[in-house]
Amino acid sequence: MMDFCTVFRLKSERLVAKEAGSEMVLVPLVNDIASMTDMLALNEVAASIVKAMDGKKSLDEICRLIYEEYEVDEQVLRDDAMKFITQAIEKNIVEPVVAPVK
Amino acid sequence: MMEICLPLINLKFERFERINPVWDVSKEFNRPLVNPQLLFTCIYKTADAIALNGLKPCFSGHSFAESVIPCEWKIFRADSSERVLIYIHFFNQIEIAELLATVDCCQKLITVEAVPAVEGRQLSFDPLFHPLGSLLMIYLAGYSRGFLIHASGVDDGGKGFLFTGRSGIGKSTMSRLWSNEGATVVNDDRMWIQQVNGIWTMFSIPMMHYAQKPAMAPLSKIFLLSQNRENTVQQVAGAKGALLLMQNCIQHLFDRQLTTSHVDAVFNAAGSIPVYELGFKPDSEIVEIIRTLH
Numbered sequence: 001m002m003d004f005c006t007v008f009r010l011k012s013e014r015l016v017a018k019e020a021g022s023e024m025v026l027v028p029l030v031n032d033i034a035s036m037t038d039m040l041a042l043n044e045v046a047a048s049i050v051k052a053m054d055g056k057k058s059l060d061e062i063c064r065l066i067y068e069e070y071e072v073d074e075q076v077l078r079d080d081a082m083k084f085i086t087q088a089i090e091k092n093i094v095e096p097v098v099a100p101v102k
Numbered sequence: 103m104m105e106i107c108l109p110l111i112n113l114k115f116e117r118f119e120r121i122n123p124v125w126d127v128s129k130e131f132n133r134p135l136v137n138p139q140l141l142f143t144c145i146y147k148t149a150d151a152i153a154l155n156g157l158k159p160c161f162s163g164h165s166f167a168e169s170v171i172p173c174e175w176k177i178f179r180a181d182s183s184e185r186v187l188i189y190i191h192f193f194n195q196i197e198i199a200e201l202l203a204t205v206d207c208c209q210k211l212i213t214v215e216a217v218p219a220v221e222g223r224q225l226s227f228d229p230l231f232h233p234l235g236s237l238l239m240i241y242l243a244g245y246s247r248g249f250l251i252h253a254s255g256v257d258d259g260g261k262g263f264l265f266t267g268r269s270g271i272g273k274s275t276m277s278r279l280w281s282n283e284g285a286t287v288v289n290d291d292r293m294w295i296q297q298v299n300g301i302w303t304m305f306s307i308p309m310m311h312y313a314q315k316p317a318m319a320p321l322s323k324i325f326l327l328s329q330n331r332e333n334t335v336q337q338v339a340g341a342k343g344a345l346l347l348m349q350n351c352i353q354h355l356f357d358r359q360l361t362t363s364h365v366d367a368v369f370n371a372a373g374s375i376p377v378y379e380l381g382f383k384p385d386s387e388i389v390e391i392i393r394t395l396h
Binding site for chain 1: 344348
């Protein structure tokens with residue numbers, strides 16, 4: 001189940017991230033081998049999502065933080081955020097964090 | 103000649119065992135264009151067989167259907183980022199049956215073992231013949247923090263313009279247009295991009311099928327080619343420009359260290375040199391448009 005309440009984690013062990021100014025490129029590694037056809041170029045907002053993804057904040061909390069920081073339409077931001085998360089999950093570089101059962 | 107000079111790297115051929123080197127595709131590359139920083143010792147010898155000991159390849163590929171040297175190749179990760187194995191199996195089996203090159207960037211040593219198609223036969227080949235030379239240079243360029251790219255490049259009065267794009271997009275057409283307008287073609291198919299004294303520079307490299315001349319030019323602008331009915335130029339800044347440039351690089355990156363180093367190099371180049379998307383129709387008008395571009 002994937003929604004805005006979900007906490008996501010960047011699988012940094014499975015990618016090489018490169019910042020270029022406020023933007024970012026992610027190169028997925030599959031068995032350590034760079035998958036150049038799956039590279040992602042992130043704009044400023046998407047790069048901010050990645051930077052804020054600490055494995056603790058929900059996507060909703062991350063969107064709120066970014067909304068406070070940038071002059072963006074909130075709905076556009078949330079749509080873009082979900083689009084990015086979906087894409088990143090497909091490329092196996094982001095995963096939902098499952099809370100331990102207490 | 104016992105040395106081949108690549109950008110910043112000299113290959114010193116210390117020994118050929120039962121191999122008669124033929125200086126063909128690399129024959130012009132016998133003097134350095136810039137001061138070499140690295141010296142690799144090369145030993146070429148024949149072997150009875152190649153033992154891969156169950157290694158699994160990270161990458162593999164094969165020659166094009168019409169190739170005069172039909173073969174398949176495999177890249178193996180050795181015990182560290184600085185050691186790579188290149189295996190080539192030849193289908194026509196006229197001269198060489200199979201070959202294994204071990205590139206040890208730590209020891210600065212390249213060892214090539216070739217199995218003759220006919221047992222006991224002395225071999226004759228250019229040490230950088232295709233596809234061995236192309237595969238070796240990917241890792242040598244990477245080790246010296248440069249990269250290889252599918253591109254043509256011209257030197258227009260000291261300004262280097264690089265035109266990159268997929269096969270058939272017009273790289274050779276572009277270099278011909280520039281040649282007609284008085285520019286010097288550095289290479290029209292693939293280039294070695296290297297920072298020299300802080301300046302990103304493009305170099306020609308020994309190519310398959312014909313003897314290429316050594317040439318270089320400082321990079322002034324990079325163009326990502328597409329064919330178009332009209333001439334269009336649009337600068338692509340930031341991460342997108344670097345990513346588009348990287349998509350045209352010749353790269354077989356088998357671990358994090360190699361990938362990080364490669365990404366750093368391409369981003370550094372794209373951050374230092376303006377990158378443009380260029381739609382062009384094949385006539386001389388595009389030369390003038392680029393010459394007047396600021």
